[in-house]
Amino acid sequence: MPRGYVFPFDLHTFTDVIKRMQKQPTYLRAGALLFALLIAVIIGVMTAGLLLLLQYHRQYAAHTLRQERLQRHLASATNLLLTSEPVEGGDTVIRSLFDDGRDTVALVRRPWGVFDVGLAYAYDTRDTLANAFLMGRILTATERYALFLADEYRPLSISGKTRIHGDAFLPEAGIRKAYIENQAYASEEVIYDGAIRHSTTELPALNSAILGRLAPYLQHDDTTEWKRAAEDWYGMDASDSLAQLFANTPRLLYSRDSITIRGMPITGQVLLVADSLISVSADAVLDNVLLFAPHIRFADGFSGRLQAFARDSLVVGRGCAFAYPSVLGLVNIPKDSLIHEFQPMITIDSASVVNGLVFSHFPGSEQLLANIKLAKETTVNGQVYADGLLELRGTVKGITLCRRFTLQTPSSLYENFVLGGVMDYTRLSPHYAGSPLLNTGRQGKVLEWLDKKRNETN
Incomplete structure (x- = not known):
């Protein structure tokens, strides 16, 4: 700027500038601050929620x-x-x-x-x-057959609508067609879908250890150990049901007299033992329980799943159904002082179905061999093991083992005769597994x- 220059000064312009500088500032309303705080809170909550969700997902993934x-x-x-x-x-x-x-x-x-x-x-x-x-136990290949008949040096005679499907282990005397009670053998072949093999003089042995753990419950000696933990059947609190988990200890109910089971559901790890008779009515509800008594009877129309072991007799009425895996058995008590005055027997009446195992272990004398009787229209889906006599008029869809067949008619008693019985291994379910009592297989x-x-x- 040249020396001596004078800057022009306008008093009005300067006054306007001063007034504008002294003008009051503009303020925001209080609601804006609250809105800002709200936004901050929402952001904070969302951030915390995302962190919690992330932590939850980490815990869930770990779980x-x-x-x-x-x-x-x-x-x-x-x-x-x-x-x-x-x-x-x-x-x-x-x-x-x-x-x-x-x-x-x-x-x-x-x-x-x-x-x-x-x-x-x-x-x-x-x-x-x-x-x-x-x-x-899963059956092995050598245990898959229709019939094993012990060799007592006499042939097997079949008549009527008798059918054998599958391999058959028979006495060396073989098998023959017969004419019994005005009925001739109704088929052409004596064995279908299988071969004839020679049997031995003895049945495949049962597992002695398993028989040994069943026998004490059929002995009436007051010194037996299991009676110390037993509850009195008639002293039990009345309730709508009795259930015991298998993860817990078993519950043992005992009666010196007979027991009648009706109505009340009994399920799980429960043992019922009687010194006389166990009678099961049609309306009883039994699932996976064990029954032990000298005599056991099931009324007509009973349905359930259980294991029943008798010493002298086991009677199943008409139209009963035993779900898999059920067991009906006669168990011998090896005691010299025990004298049997009659023949031990399992009787299964017509139209009854047993899914599982029916067996007798009662060698006894020739006069008192245990007898299993399967009436007409009776079906066993599984195994029948008769360490004694077997009267077969029904159907075994599975495996039959017996020492000797018997046939009682109004006119006579036949030995090693079968009239109308069916032994069919081919109709056994491929998913069937047996009990280690018969020493079956090794794979569980x-x-x-x-x-x-x-x-x-x-």
Whole structure:
């Protein structure tokens, strides 16, 4: 700027500038601050929610992985029980699957009638999974046949509508067609879908250890150990039902007199023992229980799943149904002071169905051989083992073993004669598994999952 220049000054312009500088500032309303705070709170809540959701997903993923690992370990524990033999000196084994002390399973095996109950547990630091199941044995190839008749040096005579489907182990004297009670043999072949093989003089032996654990409940000696833990049947509290989980200890009910079972559902790990008679009415509800008595009777129309063991007689009425895996058996008591005045017998009336095992173990004398009678239209889906006599007029869809056939008619008594009986292995379910009582197989199989309601709740 040249020397001597004078800056022009306008007083009005300067005054306007001063007034604009002194103008009051503009303020926001208080609601705007509240709105800002609200937005901040929402953002904070959403951020916290996302963090919590992330944490939940992490915990859920960890829980799911832990449950999947436990399920795998539980399946491994179940398979170990099915493939292993019972351990002497105890029924519980605790194992680490990978020797790391973390993945631990417990294997429990307990006897239940002619089967075993398996309890498999898989542990983690916070969770436990369990399986309870009834174990059977898968039949081997050599145990899959229609008939095994002990060789007593006499032939098997068949008449009427008798049919044998599958391999048959027969006496060396063979098999022949016969004419009995005005009925000739109605078929062409004597054996269908199978071959004839030679049998031995004795039936395949039963498992003596399993027979030994059944016999004490049919002895009336007051010194027997099981009676110390028994409850009085008639002293039991009246209730709508009686149920005992297999994961718990068994419940044993005993009566010195007879027992009549009607109405009240009895399920699970329950043993009923009587010194005289157990009578089961048609409206009784029995599931997986054990019955022991000298005499057992099932009324016409009964339906249930159980194992019943008698010493002298076991009578099944008309139209009864026993679900798989049921067992009806006569058990010999090896005691010199016990004298049998009549022939031990299992009688199954017409139109009844047994899914499982019917057996007699009662060698006795020739005059008192135990007898199993299967009436017309009676069906056994499974196995029949007669260590004595078998009168077969019904159908066995499975395997029949007997020492001797018998046939009682109004006019005569025939031995090793079958009139109208059917023995058909080809109609046995491929999923059928037997009892270790018959020393069947070595590979175990789950017959039934137990304590279902408990497992579903857990």
